[in-house]
Amino acid sequence: MSTRLTSTIIDNAKESVQAYINTVAAINSDLDVVLSQLRLSYVGDASDGYMEFYKTRIQPAVTENLIGTGASLTANILSMLDNIKQQLLDTVDPQLGDYNRNPDSGDT
Structure with a gap:
């Protein structure tokens, strides 16, 4: 069974x-609070090393690479959805629709 791609499908995907x-931002914020509270209880080289690892490796993976507004995975998915909507639905589909309605009125 085939499904026709519509603007509604694209909009729902973007939502x-x-x-x-x-959700990821909220969970990340909660994790920051938990780690800050833990940091108050545990001090020393191991704690310092973990916090450095967390700030330099885990945080960038979640913020910059996963949910950031620049070149993150989700930013690229949103951009891809916008491009699909613009190129296929807003441009190609109406042009083909007009041609299919009036095939003798223009060039192919």
């Missing part, structure tokens, strides 16, 4: 990606 971004 789902945004909900994912919001």
